Amino acid sequence: MFEVIVQAILVLMVLLLTILYFYLRRQYDYWKDRGIPYEKPTFLVGNLGRLLRISMFDFMLNLTKKHKTDYFGIFLGWKPVLVINSRKLAKKVLVKDFEHFQNRYSFPGHADDPLGALNLFTVKNPMWGTMRNELAPMFTSSRLKKLAELMNINSGELVRRIQADYIDNNKPVDMKELFSMYTSDTVAYTVFGLRVSVLKDLTSPLWFITQHMVRWTFWRGFEFSMIFFVPAVAAIMKLKFFSEPATNYVKKLFWDVVEERKKTNNPSNQDLLHLMLQLKENLKLPVGSDKELADNLMLAQAAVFILGSIETSSTTLSYCLHELAYHPQVQEKLYKEVSEAMEQTGKDILEFNDLLELRYLTACVKETLRKFPTLAFLDRVCNRTYQLTDDVTIEKGTPVYINVHAIQRNEKYYPEPEEWKPERFVDSSTDNDNHDFTFLPFGEGPRFCIGKRYGMLQVRAAIAQMVMKYRFEPKDPYNVETDPYSVILGPKGGGKIKFVLR
Ligand code: HEM
Numbered sequence: 481m482f483e484v485i486v487q488a489i490l491v492l493m494v495l496l497l498t499i500l501y502f503y504l505r506r507q508y509d510y511w512k513d514r515g516i517p518y519e520k521p522t523f524l525v526g527n528l529g530r531l532l533r534i535s536m537f538d539f540m541l542n543l544t545k546k547h548k549t550d551y552f553g554i555f556l557g558w559k560p561v562l563v564i565n566s567r568k569l570a571k572k573v574l575v576k577d578f579e580h581f582q583n584r585y586s587f588p589g590h591a592d593d594p595l596g597a598l599n600l601f602t603v604k605n606p607m608w609g610t611m612r613n614e615l616a617p618m619f620t621s622s623r624l625k626k627l628a629e630l631m632n633i634n635s636g637e638l639v640r641r642i643q644a645d646y647i648d649n650n651k652p653v654d655m656k657e658l659f660s661m662y663t664s665d666t667v668a669y670t671v672f673g674l675r676v677s678v679l680k681d682l683t684s685p686l687w688f689i690t691q692h693m694v695r696w697t698f699w700r701g702f703e704f705s706m707i708f709f710v711p712a713v714a715a716i717m718k719l720k721f722f723s724e725p726a727t728n729y730v731k732k733l734f735w736d737v738v739e740e741r742k743k744t745n746n747p748s749n750q751d752l753l754h755l756m757l758q759l760k761e762n763l764k765l766p767v768g769s770d771k772e773l774a775d776n777l778m779l780a781q782a783a784v785f786i787l788g789s790i791e792t793s794s795t796t797l798s799y800c801l802h803e804l805a806y807h808p809q810v811q812e813k814l815y816k817e818v819s820e821a822m823e824q825t826g827k828d829i830l831e832f833n834d835l836l837e838l839r840y841l842t843a844c845v846k847e848t849l850r851k852f853p854t855l856a857f858l859d860r861v862c863n864r865t866y867q868l869t870d871d872v873t874i875e876k877g878t879p880v881y882i883n884v885h886a887i888q889r890n891e892k893y894y895p896e897p898e899e900w901k902p903e904r905f906v907d908s909s910t911d912n913d914n915h916d917f918t919f920l921p922f923g924e925g926p927r928f929c930i931g932k933r934y935g936m937l938q939v940r941a942a943i944a945q946m947v948m949k950y951r952f953e954p955k956d957p958y959n960v961e962t963d964p965y966s967v968i969l970g971p972k973g974g975g976k977i978k979f980v981l982r
Contacts, residue, residue, distance in 0.1 A: 510560040511553030516872065518553035519543065526555025532705060535962040537885075537969045540856035544885040551872065554881075556709045561585075561879045562872075563857075565886035567893075567917040569868060573860055573880055574925035581860035582608070582927075585879035587711035589721060594776035595730065596707075596721025599784035600930065612930065614759045615781060618752055619933055621832075627934065628832035630669050631941040636829070637679040638662045638942055639949050646979050653955065654974035655801060657691075659794035659942070664690045666938055667789045671782050672737050673751035689729050690790050701965025708859070708967055722783055730783050752785060785931070791968045792854045793935050797942055798975040800848040802960060803900045805952040805977045810902055814840055815982075818944050835940045843905035845939050849921035850888045851900055854969045858882040858923045884920050893918040911936050953978040 504523060511518035519527050531539045543554070543563065550566035564570050573581050582605040589597025596602060600611050617623070641658065645651045661678045668674045668686035678687035706714040707721060722730070737753055756778040804811045817840045818830070825834055835841075859881050862874045874880065889897040893915070894904060908915070911933055914924060922929035929935070946952075955976040963970040 504558055507558050507560070508555065510555075514553075514872075516551065516553050516562075517547060517549050519547070519555075521555040524558070526557050526559070528556055528705075528709060531556075531709065532702070533964060535964050535969065536708075536967050537852075537856045537962050538964075540883055540885050541889075544883060544889060547886075551868075556879070557713070559710070559712075559879065561881055562868075562874060563881045563883050565883050567887050570858075570882045570887065570920070571917050571924075572868065573882065574858065574923070574927075577866065578925050578927075580863055580866045581880065582863065583861050584927075585708075585711065585859045585861040587707040587714035587719070587721075590715065590718060592718060593720040593722065593727070594772075595727050595780045595783040598773075598777050598780035599721070600781060601784050601788065602721065603780075608927075611777070611781070612926070615755070615930060618755055619930060624933055624937055625832040627666070627670060628835065628937055628941060630675075631666055631938045632829050632831075632945070634662055634665045634677070634679065635942045635945040637665070637677055639945050641679045642946070642950065642979050643981075647981060653976045653979070655798040655977065656794055656970055656974040659797040660690065660790050661687065662797075662942055663790045663793045663938060664786075667786050669751065670789070670934075671752045671785050672733060673753060674737065685729070685733050686786070689726050689733075690786060696963050696965040696970065698965055701967070704967040722787075726783070730779055730786070734779055734782060752782060756781060788929075788931055789935065789938070791970070793938050795852070795854050795968065795970050796845065796848055796935070796939050798971055799852040799960075799969075800844060800939070800943065801946070801952050801977055802954075802956065802971070802975055803848060803851075804844065804947075805954040806958055807900065808951075810844065811947065811952060814844060814943075815947050817841060818948055822948075830941075830944055832937070835937065835944060838940065838944065839906055839908075840902065841940055841943060842911075842936075843902035843908065844943070845936065846905040846908060846919070847900055847902040850894065850904070850919060851897075852969060853884045853888060853921040855921075855923075856884050856969070858884065858920065860927075882920070887918055887920060890918070949982060950979040951982055953980055 508521050508523075508526075521527055522529050530542070534542075543552075544565070547563070547565065550569060551562055551564050554561050554563055564573065584602065586602060588602055588604055591597070598607075600608065600615060603611060638658070638661075641661070645658075646653050664684065664686050665677050665679055667690075668676045668684060672686070674686070676682060676684040676686060678684040703714075703719045706717065706719050713719075720727075734753065738757070760774045760778055804814070817838055821830055821834055821838060822828065827834065830838070859879060862876060862878050862880060864876050866874045868874055888894065891897050914920065917924070922932040922935075955978050956971075956973075960975060961972040963972045
């Protein structure tokens with residue numbers, strides 16, 4: 481009897497594996513059947529095999545070098561994904577026909593990870609639309625003006641920390657960590673209204689939450705890769721956007737600050753926490769939803785602002801200083817621009833409007849974001865059958881990736897694209913200029929980065945103060961390796977330069 485059962489199980493397994501084998505073989509003909517060029521998949525993992533060994537940045541760069549057509553297909557696991565290289569088609573997906581591409585493909589999270597499921601980056605429409613409208617006031621010019629003051633205070637701390645650690649004590653430089661401390665101190669205030677400073681070596685509750693986000697381990701890389709690229713596996717494995725300790729800590733911090741404010745009767749109206757509490761009062765939640773949903777919605781936005789602002793800005797600062805170190809003439813021109821602005825305004829520290837006027841500084845930051853976009857792809861999922869071109873129909877449920885490298889490193893728009901040349905952007909009008917859809921480091925369309933102006937501001941404020949005090953000299957080889965485990969770009973080992981007192 482036992483033998484019969486074992487035999488039956490074996491037969492069933494062989495049958496299932498055979499069905500799976502033929503299903504996948506059929507699936508892997510998806511792009512071939514539609515006459516669309518594609519990257520040859522490996523059985524079961526599709527084109528993911530390489531992605532788990534190299535960074536997303538390098539993965540997209542390698543594909544860009546290989547596929548010069550307007551679009552091509554890849555397979556994430558067994559899922560066919562359309563990659564778009566053309567700026568015109570990118571504009572259709574991100575802007576003109578946004579109603580068919582409202583959501584991201586990445587895993588929307590689950591009940592055990594409310595902060596992962598309900599934040600603005602992951603949340604799906606219609607909830608996304610409501611949240612986006614409510615959060616927009618967080619980034620008005622008057623609010624940013626106020627935040628610029630704090631960014632300037634923290635930039636001052638950054639300059640002092642460089643002196644203490646790298647000049648006086650000759651410690652090895654880790655730019656990613658250093659700039660993450662700076663952005664962490666700023667976000668502590670933006671989100672929780674807390675004036676803390678890990679840069680000053682003081683205990684910062686925010687640094688406790690964020691320092692593990694800065695270091696990419698194999699496991700975190702795997703978790704994020706599944707969340708972004710194979711949502712089905714993320715769902716089965718119940719993977720989380722935010723770890724349990726980070727979730728608990730954000731919750732505790734949030735409610736501690738609320739309690740403290742009640743006790744001291746101090747209704748600060750500058751930070752996200754204040755806006756969230758107002759939002760909670762007014763939010764129209766789906767019928768039947770409980771108080772916990774409203775609480776989790778607030779906490780999720782706090783968490784994604786922390787993650788969104790620290791990783792991206794610290795990476796941009798690291799790569800910008802690395803390039804400046806290798807381009808001493810650009811560095812001197814930048815120094816001249818900042819020192820002349822200080823002379824003209826008579827200020828030691830440049831304020832919000834002064835920083836916006838620094839065109840060459842802005843050009844250096846934009847050129848860094850062109851060559852090193854922190855997210856090399858913008859993902860959307862098609863919500864109904866859609867005619868992209870005469871030849872290409874996208875089926876409902878198909879993920880579409882906009883290949884940012886293919887656009888930002890296209891020699892038609894940027895001759896010698898491997899060269900770092902801020903001159904390309906000196907005539908750039910505003911932070912919102914997408915250069916005829918050839919500049920997409922913050923994404924585009926209704927789902928573009930909500931923190932774009934905040935991010936640009938905190939990067940400008942830090943560079944303006946650092947360049948006045950130090951010269952940057954190279955330490956790493958020019959072509960820095962990227963962190964292989966990171967979905968968001970980061971230099972392997974954090975990135976090193978030499979700071980020399982002016
Ligand atoms: C240099 C700095 C930054 C860069 C390069 C950057 C880049 C991006 C990119 C590429 C996207 C995806 C856009 C799309 O799919 O079209 C995005 C979305 C987002 N970013 Fe940023 N970001 C930066 C700073 C920030 C900051 C400072 C915050 C928060 C304070 C933030 C919060 C977000 C959020 C919440 C989203 C999701 C928006 C939505 O889906 O509606 N980012 N960012």
